[in-house]
Amino acid sequence: MDTDRCLATLTRCDWLTEGPLDGVVVPYIEALRNQRYPDTTIRVYLGCLAHFSYWMTAESIEPSRLESSLVKRFLREHLPACTCPAPCYRTVSNSGAALRHLLRLLPCEGPATAAADPVAVELERFGDYLSNICGVAPITRERRVQHAGAFLVWAFGTQTPVVSQLSVGQLDAYFAELSAHLRPSSLRGVCNSLRSYFRYRCLLGEPTAALSAALPRVAHWGRSTLPKVLSDDELEAFLAAFDRADPVGLRDYAIARCLADLGLRGHEVTYLTLESLDWRDATLTISGTKSQRVQQLPLPVSTGAAIARYLREGRPQTEHRAVFVRHRAPFDKPLSVPAIRTAMNRAFVRCGLRRDVPGVPAQSRIQAHHRRDAAQIVCPLRRPDRRAGSSDGGAGRRVGAGFSATESAHLGAPHRSSARLRALLPACGSGDADAAARPTGAWCRTSTPRRS
DSSP, X not given: OHHHHHHHTOTTHHHHHTSTTGGGHHHHHHHHHHTTOXXXXXXXXXXXXXXXXXXXXXXXXXXXXXXXXXXXXXXXXXXXXXXXXXXXXXXXHHHHHHXXXXXXTSOOOOTHHXXXXXXXXXXXXXXXXXXXXXXXXXXXXXXXXXXXXXXXHHHHTTSOOOGGGOOHHHXXXXXXXXXXXXXXXXXXXXXXXXHHHHHHHHHTTOOOHHHHHHSOOOOOGGGSSOOOOOOHHHHHHHHTTSOTTSHHHHHXXXXXXXXXXXOOOHXXXXXXXXXXXXXXXXXXXXXXXXXXXXXXXXXXXXXXXXXXXXXXXXXXXXXXXXXSBOSSSSOXXXXXXXXXXXXXXXXXXXXXXXXXXXXXXXXXXXXTXXXXXXXXXXXXXXXXXXXXXXXXXXXXXXXXXGSOHHHHHTTTOGGGGHHHHHHHOTTOXXXXXXXXXXXXXXXXXXXXXXXX
């Protein structure tokens, strides 16, 4: 019934139902509804899908050829010079979002194609090494595999890579080509990726010390001076920029407190779950750390109060166990690092620190080609010195310099402030995070502000 209603109101329904994508229309709509997208968004995405289907018919493209490269061709080549009969959806942003949902419905390809390519086999093994031995984040693994793959294809083509045949001159020639169109920060990333690959080959018994030593050392002038931090007045103005009468503002304020008080990375904030909070002992367990280790931090009263208020008054109904979740479709998902970065940058704009604080990147239109580390927050919030504090190797080093004198005295005994935190959540015992996260009030409605 719902599917028929969506198609009945679609302007170019015939392009979709009579085209090569007719078989995926019903599962496509069901997938969007499962993520609680509104009917207006589903209708727009179906219009973009109908335009893509019409283009596939005009280009005589079979559904079996549908892949990400074909979507990129449609977005980058066809849409800017589209001459399809109106009305049709020509917006690149909406079309890209609609087609990304389409690609998720495609069956995964087997490893038969990759097995025939020696470079692909080598990259798959290198990726396993990065994930299982080094424990790097998925985005770091993808970037290093991409850089290593580009170099191996440049050096060996379709032949089996033999690292012992590489020379220092080949490395110099490769980086001479890259330096013509890459910025120093991008060159630094390529060097780090190849150094990681040569380290992997060294573990396999190949002599790669000379190749690793020949990699250029790209200067990082951003680290030549001490990092810029916010003063007490600036930090107060930043924290006051959040609208705590709004559920999204409550969420963003609680995230800002985690960044300012505990010095957490965006990746660590994303991985916070309801089980991470221990209200009885006033501790916070961090599992998604960059070192792949579990750490336990004392939970300051200000941070705990902000999280507790968000859980009670702002967090929408969801089955996901993440503390900070999305407030718009797709629902039931944790807030991503880019969304956290955007929320913090918007707060900087609202409080007037956008132009005063160096090192804060502008919106996506400025230097959009730079790939930021997904585990870092771009706002220069005052981060505690992770080398300061106690010598127990745990919470003291992470948060020791970020608290006031009174709070620093309690780092070794976080239970002293736990009574004040439990007073905020009288229904919660040790580990009883569901009681704090149980939603109450009118904000439980699914209609939420159009902010992620």
